[in-house]
Amino acid sequence: MAYSLHVDSVQQVVWDSLPPSLGEELSLALFQATEDPHGTTVPYGADDGVTRLLITQRFLVMFLMNDQAQRLTIIQITVL
Template identity: 55%
Template sequence: MTYRLRAAPDVQKIWDALPPALGEELTLALARVCEDPIATTEPYDDADDEQHVMRILHLPSVVAALLVLDHPVGIIRIMTITHLA
């Protein structure tokens, strides 16, 4: 199943404000996450259940916290994006 990506307007502004190369790197990484969110991210904490799973996407200069809403929803919500400048 391919997941759909969602982000609140304030998170989208952070994404849009990243330097172009980092924005592209994040975009490509999130595309891979939408195909397999568990294999492409790391656990956020131990409070996961079968329907809602918090995950972290670590890139060299960007970290994103993600909420994976599994079946039947199939949505990944970007909770935060942090630029590690």
Template identity: 40%
Template sequence: MTYRLHDEPTIRTVWDSLPPDVSAQLTLALAQVCNDPLGSTAPYGEDDGVMRTLVLDHLMAVLYLGHQTKTVHVFQIDYLG
């Protein structure tokens, strides 16, 4: 089942401030996460299947997977330059 993406206004501001190519890469990667949350992310610390990391060429995002609600929450985006 496909998950829905959820982000807060502060996360949206960070996302919107990314260079266009990096923002597009994040958009495509998060679409993949919504289709395969565990397969397209890595554990964040201890592998509890809930807190996950999405690592791309120029950024890292911390995600929370709400398995019961089928949502992907974006908690943090770090642009690595």
């Protein structure tokens, strides 16, 4: 079952400000992360089971992952 994705207003502004091709690339990467968060992300820092990092050629996206609620919360989007 896919995880839900929560994006706060600040991160939504970052996402919305991307050129269309990058926005689509980010959307696809985030979709894949919601389908398989453990397989598409890596632990961020010490593996606390909560803070995860999605790494692509153009983005770093930091998440808080709640397995019980099956929810990913974006806390930072970095464009490389």
